[in-house]
Amino acid sequence: xxQYKVGVIxxxxxxxxxxxxxxxxxxxxxxxxxxxxxxxxxxxxxxxAGKRWQLDIPMPExxxxxxxxxxxxxxxxxADQVDFVFCAVDMNKxxxxxxxxxxxxxxxxxxxxxxxxxxxxxxxxxxxxINPEHIQIIEAQKKRLGTTRGFIAVKSNCxxxxxxxxxxxxxxxxxxxxxxxxxQAISGAGKTFETWPEMLDNVxxxxxxxxEKSEQEPMKLWGTIQGNQIIPATxxxxxxxxxxxxxxxxxxxxxxxxxxxxxxIDEILDIWKNYKGRAQELALPSxxxxxxxxFTEENRPQTRLDRNLEGGMAISIGRLRPDTQYDxxxxxxxxxxxxGAAGGAVLLAELLCAEGYMDR
Ligand SMILES: NC(=O)c1ccc[n+]([C@@H]2O[C@H](COP(=O)([O-])OP(=O)(O)OC[C@H]3O[C@@H](n4cnc5c(N)ncnc54)[C@H](OP(=O)(O)O)[C@@H]3O)[C@@H](O)[C@H]2O)c1
Numbered sequence: 001x002x003q004y005k006v007g008v009i010x011x012x013x014x015x016x017x018x019x020x021x022x023x024x025x026x027x028x029x030x031x032x033x034x035x036x037x038x039x040x041x042x043x044x045x046x047x048x049a050g051k052r053w054q055l056d057i058p059m060p061e062x063x064x065x066x067x068x069x070x071x072x073x074x075x076x077x078x079a080d081q082v083d084f085v086f087c088a089v090d091m092n093k094x095x096x097x098x099x100x101x102x103x104x105x106x107x108x109x110x111x112x113x114x115x116x117x118x119x120x121x122x123x124x125x126x127x128x129x130i131n132p133e134h135i136q137i138i139e140a141q142k143k144r145l146g147t148t149r150g151f152i153a154v155k156s157n158c159x160x161x162x163x164x165x166x167x168x169x170x171x172x173x174x175x176x177x178x179x180x181x182x183x184q185a186i187s188g189a190g191k192t193f194e195t196w197p198e199m200l201d202n203v204x205x206x207x208x209x210x211x212e213k214s215e216q217e218p219m220k221l222w223g224t225i226q227g228n229q230i231i232p233a234t235x236x237x238x239x240x241x242x243x244x245x246x247x248x249x250x251x252x253x254x255x256x257x258x259x260x261x262x263x264x265i266d267e268i269l270d271i272w273k274n275y276k277g278r279a280q281e282l283a284l285p286s287x288x289x290x291x292x293x294x295f296t297e298e299n300r301p302q303t304r305l306d307r308n309l310e311g312g313m314a315i316s317i318g319r320l321r322p323d324t325q326y327d328x329x330x331x332x333x334x335x336x337x338x339x340g341a342a343g344g345a346v347l348l349a350e351l352l353c354a355e356g357y358m359d360r
Contacts (some may be wrong), residue, residue, distance in 0.1 A: 003356060003360060006349075007033035007078050007085040007108075009071050009099070012040045012049040015088035015113050017059075018342030024060035026346075027285050028353060033081045034066050036089075041070035054192055071099065079106035084358050086345055088113035091192070098250045099109055104150035109358060111349045112154045113341050118217060121229035125154045127161065127344065128284065128351045129277025129291050130168050131221050138357060140228035149360070155348055156221060157213040158188055158340025159242055162332040163253040165292060165315045167236075169275045170268060171222065173261025177326065178238045181254045182214060185247040185303070188336045192248065197303070202316045204244040214240035228235075250307035251336045256326035268328070272317060284350040286343060288314035301333040312338025313347065 006023060010016040011034035023031035034043075038047035046064040053059055069078050071089060078085065087100060087110050096116035103110045117123045122141040126132040138151045145151070156164075159182045162233045167175060184207060186192065186199050193200055222233035236257075245252075263271075272292040279287035288310035294317050295301050301316035309316055312335035320330040334340055352358050 001028050002108040002353070004029050004083040004353060006030060006082065007035065007082040009085050009087040009103070010038040010089035011037045011045065012052075012068065012171055013088060013090060014054050014187060015337060015341045017049060017053065017055055017089060018337050019086045019088065020059055020063045021055060021060060022286075022342055022346050024062060028215050028350065029346075030303045031060075031062055031066070033069060034063070035069040035071040035074060035078055038070055039071065040068045041074070042347070045159055048295070048348045056339070075099070075103055076106055079103060079108035081360070082108065082318040084109040084111060084349065085163060086111050086113070086342070086349070088341070100152045101145065104145055104147055104152050107147055107150040109150060109352070110152045111345050111352070112152060113345050114154070115157065115213065117152050118154050118156065120221065123152050123154055125156050125217065125220050126228065126348050126351070127156060127165065127221060128279035128347050129165060132278035132351055134225065134230055135352060135355060135357060137225050137228070137230055144229070151357070153346060153348060153352060155341075155344040156217045157210070158183060159210055159251055159253070160218050161340045161344060162315060162334040163255045166255065166272065166286070166317050166330070166332050167218075167257060169224075169271045170257070170259070170263065173263045175236045175257060176260055177258040178236050179256040179326065180238065180240045181212065181239065182210075182242045183212070183245045183247070183252040183254075184242060185249045185251055185336055186244065187249045188251065188340070189244070199244065200244050207242045207244055210242040211240045214238070214242060243348035247303045249335055249337060250333055251340060252301075253332045254329070255332060256323055256329045258326045262327045279347055279351065282354050284347060284354060286311070286313055286347045286350055290314060292317060294318065301331065303333060306333055307335045311343070313343050315339070342359070
């Protein structure tokens, strides 16, 4: 497989640090450039991010001496050094849209973690095991941007990466009503217990914007390409509540679902066990071998025990049982900064490479 030079915009932040560690020993990707705010620009990566390193694995040696570029003034310079970039920045949506489009117009593909472009109709929002075909909209996007190679592709919000994968292969039974409550880790807010001590022994019943994303983004994942845009699906109807809980990493979801043609428990378990997506068919380097893992133990999945399953890229499911008001209820878990953020974006970049979208 070809080797690709990769940049990380926002590389000093929590998701950015994950990107940097995921590039270490990656078989296709070579970390080549890092950009962040003016606060970090001009420093080595070790100077800029060393004191606020948030991961439990060490900073990769290959990253330490990279001099951080300024994400506001050095984008062209970065585009000239790399084949594509990952982007995870803490800026307002208009600024993020402008930054990502500027990079795409420098003919540098952007694989983004940010929410700013998720609902842009010609920007594919992709979970490679769910809607890999949406990358075909990139041709329409390139026409709008006037580019030959540059484009933007995004991954979806971290909350829904736990329950949407489990629901996806069940849609054929006429999935029509879903109620979900998420129990989300503090790293999803870019925090640790050191930086957010108020979260110890606490639950906060509000995460700004999260419930809307949890209800709407799955509809785009399940949408269809029509002309030069992706039209969101109109069913199922989803209602969500999102709570912040005192876990460092790992978003759990309690799910209730009803169908027009209700499958049996055995049918559902069989479908989950045998489900494979495009990421597994292509054997992408970051793809979990078993995408959906069902735990038969009644007290699993557990956040601390199961979030790292298959490098934090697999989805854990448990406690499938009939419900008194919906057809079934069950519990799902995914790692929010791996599958839900940087890992999901790396898998999307691998899909785009394998399908030829990163070729020069
Ligand atoms: N944390 C998660 O689990 C998660 C999951 C999914 C999506 N996301 C999304 O990913 C993005 C990053 O999240 P995060 O948790 O990694 O945030 P973070 O830890 O606060 O990091 C933010 C990054 O953005 C850079 N930055 C801030 N202001 C900038 C500016 N004006 N110009 C250029 N760069 C600037 C920072 O550079 P400096 O270090 O120089 O300040 C840093 O590299 C956000 O859009 C977030 O919503 C996060």
